[in-house]
Amino acid sequence: MDNAQTAGPVRIGLIVGSTRPGRRGAAVAGWAGEVAAGHEAVRAGTAVVEVLDLAEQALPLLDEPVPAMFGDYRNPHTRRWSAAVAACDAFVFVTPEYNHSVPAALKNAIDYLHPEWNGKPAGVLSYGVQGGTRAGEHLRQILAEVRAVVVPTAAALTVFTDFDFSGADPGDPTAPGRIAPAAERAEALSAMLTEIVTRARAPRSDDDLVTAGGSPERMG
Numbered sequence: 001m002d003n004a005q006t007a008g009p010v011r012i013g014l015i016v017g018s019t020r021p022g023r024r025g026a027a028v029a030g031w032a033g034e035v036a037a038g039h040e041a042v043r044a045g046t047a048v049v050e051v052l053d054l055a056e057q058a059l060p061l062l063d064e065p066v067p068a069m070f071g072d073y074r075n076p077h078t079r080r081w082s083a084a085v086a087a088c089d090a091f092v093f094v095t096p097e098y099n100h101s102v103p104a105a106l107k108n109a110i111d112y113l114h115p116e117w118n119g120k121p122a123g124v125l126s127y128g129v130q131g132g133t134r135a136g137e138h139l140r141q142i143l144a145e146v147r148a149v150v151v152p153t154a155a156a157l158t159v160f161t162d163f164d165f166s167g168a169d170p171g172d173p174t175a176p177g178r179i180a181p182a183a184e185r186a187e188a189l190s191a192m193l194t195e196i197v198t199r200a201r202a203p204r205s206d207d208d209l210v211t212a213g214g215s216p217e218r219m220g
């Protein structure tokens, strides 16, 4: 699979990594989409953002008999997810922190594929009680293994300061709050998007790529 981004706008997949009913992930992704819409590359038409919502993909727990590195997909849901990811040149991963890591649904969705991630820039937008930074760090390790190129700048939202709970019942654990991030959060996300677009337009190194059918020795 040739993952070099050539003509046309850089297609950035905004991956919504949580799937539970009442999730904050949809609001975080919505905010990220608004920030992206104001980014100079998007306004100039040199980048476009497409939401890839794992709740809509509804992937079962990994049920492919052949490791993704070999690109031999047997199931329609895998082929659908593969096509959606392959169509993107870069990604912003929107991940909450669940027990100090990423949600199982996000890890599962990454595990389904391999060549579709190879060599593509990726940014991490985490959120949680403390910015979701432990999930963000885990995600960087996972993405390194599928040879995505994680850009240096990360963005992190903290549930109790970047959401507004005024008017909510303090005793209601399901109250999502209204997303209201501090200005520097948008600055961080915008800087991340600049890095992603710059990296997507840069020539690729062969070290970034592992083609479908790649050697099993590289799977460790």
Ligand SMILES: Cc1cc2nc3c(=O)[nH]c(=O)nc-3n(C[C@H](O)[C@H](O)[C@H](O)COP(=O)(O)O)c2cc1C
Pocket (backbone or CB within 6 Å): 018, 019, 020, 022, 023, 024, 025, 026, 096, 097, 098, 099, 100, 101, 127, 128, 129, 130, 131, 132, 159
């Ligand atoms: C299963 C689970 C585990 C969680 N573990 C953590 C955690 O380890 N650290 C943290 O900061 N927040 C943790 N939280 C709080 C979430 O980060 C917060 O509720 C966030 O909104 C969850 O994302 P979602 O609303 O998109 O599902 C946890 C939430 C859930 C549901």
